[in-house]
Amino acid sequence: MTVSATATAEVFTVEEPALETAKAIRDSRPLRLITCGSVDDGKSTLIGRLLWDTKAVKEDQAATLERDSSGKQNDLGLPDFALLLDGLQAEREQGITIDVAYRYFSTDRRSFIVADTPGHEQYTRNMATGASTADLAVLLVDARAGILEQTRRHATIASLMGIRQFVLAVNKIDLTNYDRARFEQITHEFREIALTLGVKQITAIPMSALKGENVVYDGRAAMPWYEGPTLVETLEKATTRSNQTVGFRLPVQRVSRPGESFRGYQGTVAGGSVKPGDSVVILPSGMVANVTKIVTFDLVRNAAVAGDAITLVLDRQVDVSRGDMIVAIDSQPMTGRGFDAQLVALQPEGIEPGKRYWLKSGSRRQRVSVDPISQLDLKTSKWASADKLGMNAIGKVHLTFDEQAIFDTYEQNRTTGAFILIDPDTNNTVAGGMISGRRSELGGIHKDDQRVLLSLPADLAEKIMATELFAGRRQDVDVRHTSVGRAAEILADLDE
Ligand SMILES: Nc1nc2c(ncn2[C@@H]2O[C@H](COP(=O)(O)OP(=O)(O)OP(=O)(O)O)[C@@H](O)[C@H]2O)c(=O)[nH]1
Numbered sequence: 001m002t003v004s005a006t007a008t009a010e011v012f013t014v015e016e017p018a019l020e021t022a023k024a025i026r027d028s029r030p031l032r033l034i035t036c037g038s039v040d041d042g043k044s045t046l047i048g049r050l051l052w053d054t055k056a057v058k059e060d061q062a063a064t065l066e067r068d069s070s071g072k073q074n075d076l077g078l079p080d081f082a083l084l085l086d087g088l089q090a091e092r093e094q095g096i097t098i099d100v101a102y103r104y105f106s107t108d109r110r111s112f113i114v115a116d117t118p119g120h121e122q123y124t125r126n127m128a129t130g131a132s133t134a135d136l137a138v139l140l141v142d143a144r145a146g147i148l149e150q151t152r153r154h155a156t157i158a159s160l161m162g163i164r165q166f167v168l169a170v171n172k173i174d175l176t177n178y179d180r181a182r183f184e185q186i187t188h189e190f191r192e193i194a195l196t197l198g199v200k201q202i203t204a205i206p207m208s209a210l211k212g213e214n215v216v217y218d219g220r221a222a223m224p225w226y227e228g229p230t231l232v233e234t235l236e237k238a239t240t241r242s243n244q245t246v247g248f249r250l251p252v253q254r255v256s257r258p259g260e261s262f263r264g265y266q267g268t269v270a271g272g273s274v275k276p277g278d279s280v281v282i283l284p285s286g287m288v289a290n291v292t293k294i295v296t297f298d299l300v301r302n303a304a305v306a307g308d309a310i311t312l313v314l315d316r317q318v319d320v321s322r323g324d325m326i327v328a329i330d331s332q333p334m335t336g337r338g339f340d341a342q343l344v345a346l347q348p349e350g351i352e353p354g355k356r357y358w359l360k361s362g363s364r365r366q367r368v369s370v371d372p373i374s375q376l377d378l379k380t381s382k383w384a385s386a387d388k389l390g391m392n393a394i395g396k397v398h399l400t401f402d403e404q405a406i407f408d409t410y411e412q413n414r415t416t417g418a419f420i421l422i423d424p425d426t427n428n429t430v431a432g433g434m435i436s437g438r439r440s441e442l443g444g445i446h447k448d449d450q451r452v453l454l455s456l457p458a459d460l461a462e463k464i465m466a467t468e469l470f471a472g473r474r475q476d477v478d479v480r481h482t483s484v485g486r487a488a489e490i491l492a493d494l495d496e
Contacts, residue, residue, distance in 0.1 A: 036131075109236045112235060131158045139151060144172060166201065167204075171208065217230065249325060252322055266312075275294070277291065282319075285324070294313075333408045339401075339437070343433030346430055356369045371400070372387055411436075
């Protein structure tokens with residue numbers, strides 16, 4: 001894209017009114033939620049009911065619903081709300097890869113985006129995709145069936161993806177004759193699971209999605225024993241996750257140089273906030289600069305927060321390129337070559353030990369080798385050691401980069417702490433992952449039984465191989481080429 005000089009001049013003519021606080025901007029954003037549960041727990045009915053009772057269903061859709069449900073009516077003579085979601089159903093039946101449908105609805109207080117993901121076990125990855133952007137998870141349980149393995153699986157995935165607010169929707173309570181003891185038993189059982197996952201904020205609600213009790217309207221007439229909030233009341237009070245982000249992060253997507261006098265760094269703010277005058281660091285170079293201007297496509301702004309697409313202008317000439325990250329000086333991400341991560345394997349070929357992939361995080365793409373360490377047993381929620389991960393498996397892995405990598409932990413920032421892995425041979429996305437921390441061990445020399453792996457530039461590898469340490473073991477050493485900076489670290493470690 002080229003921007004003409006006049007367009008550039010115009011950019012600076014409009015002054016935006018002073019922004020409210022960064023917090024106010026975040027709080028006005030819609031709440032994102034994910035619904036999950038086993039097949040037939042009533043997920044589609046619940047979403048349909050939410051849309052219907054909040055009047056999010058357009059008149060034409062409503063007419064279709066009345067018409068199409070005529071032959072499919074349930075025992076209660078109510079329309080089949082699940083039909084509202086049938087568009088997605090057709091795709092599911094064709095087995096289309098990732099299918100997460102997003103629905104929108106709002107109340108007087110707030111707007112919502114709900115991710116609808118399929119319930120079958122083979123759709124674990126879709127659930128993970130939906131959960132990765134959600135602030136809150138609504139876990140559906142059929143009151144008659146109680147907590148199933150799938151409930152535990154979904155709760156585990158949602159918590160792994162960083163969701164800390166759960167609604168346990170004990171649905172079809174009408175079919176238990178509004179049995180309070182049954183509701184309390186299920187709630188108790190779920191709290192035990194949530195405890196093992198470190199999830200503390202749970203609201204359990206007895207509901208009938210079909211009859212619309214405790215969804216948008218209360219179900220007091222049928223369940224006088226329940227005095228808690230409805231689903232919508234709970235959603236209105238939930239907090240958005242963007243509050244979790246640490247300092248300012250701008251992954252640079254493009255360097256804009258429309259004319260001699262203007263140079264800006266473009267990208268979408270991935271965390272925190274920034275204003276003119278702030279000091280920033282450019283990573284990986286470590287150069288420091290101050291922000292002079294924040295420009296959006298038509299405005300000069302006084303501040304920008306996570307989610308804003310901006311052009312940042314700095315007070316000095318620095319070397320910045322696509323893939324770099326501009327960050328707050330007082331709250332910097334981790335840099336290094338070795339990281340620990342958790343990932344969900346998305347393809348039938350799974351994740352092989354030591355295989356090299358492209359890792360993509362934001363605008364960055366780097367070579368990485370991946371070593372599986374353990375796998376989550378979703379029946380028991382325990383980790384068991386594993387050196388390979390099959391499709392849909394959730395595993396802990398070590399990542400070893402050829403070059404310096406920059407990450408936050410996923411817990412701290414869901415954008416700069418997340419990545420996908422791409423198979424260089426097939427170009428398939430084979431995993432979605434979350435960074436859990438930096439590896440403390442030395443990444444450059446990797447000992448695996450008898451073999452030693454050296455990650456060094458060719459000339460330095462030769463030098464090291466000539467040292468006493470490796471002289472007699474050439475046949476046991478694999479050499480992988482890496483940068484000079486990393487080699488210096490490895491040599492320093494060898495000297496100690
Ligand atoms: N009595 C009663 N029936 C319900 C309730 N919620 C859903 N159902 C019925 O349960 C059946 C399954 O509901 P769905 O909404 O299709 O379930 P689902 O979880 O979306 O199922 P999948 O889309 O296959 O994952 C339908 O016949 C619904 O009418 C409820 O609260 N009470």
